[in-house]
Amino acid sequence: MRRTILTLASFAAVMAALAPTAQAHATNDRYCLQGRMWGYPGNCQFASYQQCQASASGTSAYCGINPRYAYSQQRAY
Numbered sequence: 001m002r003r004t005i006l007t008l009a010s011f012a013a014v015m016a017a018l019a020p021t022a023q024a025h026a027t028n029d030r031y032c033l034q035g036r037m038w039g040y041p042g043n044c045q046f047a048s049y050q051q052c053q054a055s056a057s058g059t060s061a062y063c064g065i066n067p068r069y070a071y072s073q074q075r076a077y
Helices: 001-027 049-056
Strands: 030-036 039-046 062-065
Touching: 030 049, 039 049, 039 062, 049 062
Parallel strands: none
Antiparallel strands: 030 039, 030 062
16 A cells, blocks of 8 residues: 555656646747857747847847747647
């Protein structure tokens, strides 16, 4: 009985730890810092265009939409 409870508690802890990561990743990569130094698609860690522009400021880089986000299949409702 104790082993079953411990197993269920461990499983619940792992699931709780993984759930926020999947949600955060889906929205934090909409824009990519691109340019000669970054290649294509670039550094895609920005949730907003303004965040990307702030990182590109003063460099020869520019911001573009993440191709994985732009060309992803939309869910049908």
